[in-house]
Amino acid sequence: xDKFKSDGERIYYLWDQYARDGDVEGLLSLYAADATLETxxxxxxxxxxxxxxxxxxxxxxxxxxxxxxLPNHLVRWHRIPNQFFFDGHRxxxxxxxxxxxGNQIEIVEVMDLACDLITHHRIYWGWLGIQHLVQSALTKGxxx
Numbered sequence: 001x002d003k004f005k006s007d008g009e010r011i012y013y014l015w016d017q018y019a020r021d022g023d024v025e026g027l028l029s030l031y032a033a034d035a036t037l038e039t040x041x042x043x044x045x046x047x048x049x050x051x052x053x054x055x056x057x058x059x060x061x062x063x064x065x066x067x068x069x070l071p072n073h074l075v076r077w078h079r080i081p082n083q084f085f086f087d088g089h090r091x092x093x094x095x096x097x098x099x100x101x102g103n104q105i106e107i108v109e110v111m112d113l114a115c116d117l118i119t120h121h122r123i124y125w126g127w128l129g130i131q132h133l134v135q136s137a138l139t140k141g142x143x144x
Contacts, residue, residue, distance in 0.1 A: 006086055006088075007086075007113055007116040008084065008086025008088075008091040008113065009084075009086065010116075011030055011091055011111060011113065011118060012084045012086070012091060012093060014026065014030060015027065015030055015109075015111075015118075016077065016079070018030070019077070020077050022067040024060060024063045024064050024067060027059075027063050028056060028059060028060060028063070030117060030118050031056070031059055031117055031118045031119075031121070032114065032115070032117040032118065032119045033055065033056050034054065034055055034119075035054070035055070035056075035059065035117070035118055035119050035120065035121065036052060036053070036054050036119070036120045036121070037052070037053050037054075037059060037062065037121045037122075037123075038051055038052045038120075038121070038122045038123065039051060039122070039123035039125075040123075040125055040130070040133055041066065041123070041133070042062060043133075044133050044136055045062065045065050045066060045069065046062075046065075075104065075105055076099050076101065076102075076104040077095065077104075078095060078096070078099035078100065078101075078104055079093060079094065079095050079096070080094075080096070089112060089113060089114075090110065090111070090112055090113070091109075091110075091111045091112075091113060092108065092109065092110050092111075093108070093109050094106070094107070094108045094109075095107050095108075095109075097126055097127075097128050103128060104128075105125070105126075105128060105129035105132060106125070106126035106127075106128055106129055107123050107124060107125050107126065107129060108123070108124040108126075109121070109122075109123055110122045110123075110124065
């Protein structure tokens with residue numbers, strides 16, 4: 001664990017850094033081979049009714065496509081430093097709507113960890129983020 005006090009703290013720092021950098025391999029190194037990720041962004045990116053990806057191949061595809069489509073003007077990666085909850089199994093933190101430079105898409109990251117890796121990751125979106133996804137879907141629908 002080196003400089004981190006827990007696996008939760010390590011994931012809290014590294015996941016954010018890898019996501020900011022668009023480091024797909026770094027992100028994948030934090031997940032178990034059979035991990036599950038749930039987020040409404042999956043529906044938006046892959047135009048599917050299923051908001052779940054499972055396993056390394058699907059995670060890689062999602063992260064690669066997400067990297068290609070970002071940055072969005074509402075993705076700023078602002079969070080309050082060192083503010084996370086970890087009980088030895090579940091890790092939780094927030095990217096709040098109100099950021100120093102204006103609104104951002106607000107999400108809450110919830111991750112279950114086992115053997116120092118993420119096994120189940122759920123991303124919950126707030127009203128601004130959902131509004132953005134709905135608008136994006138409507139725009140996509142109007143182009144059809």
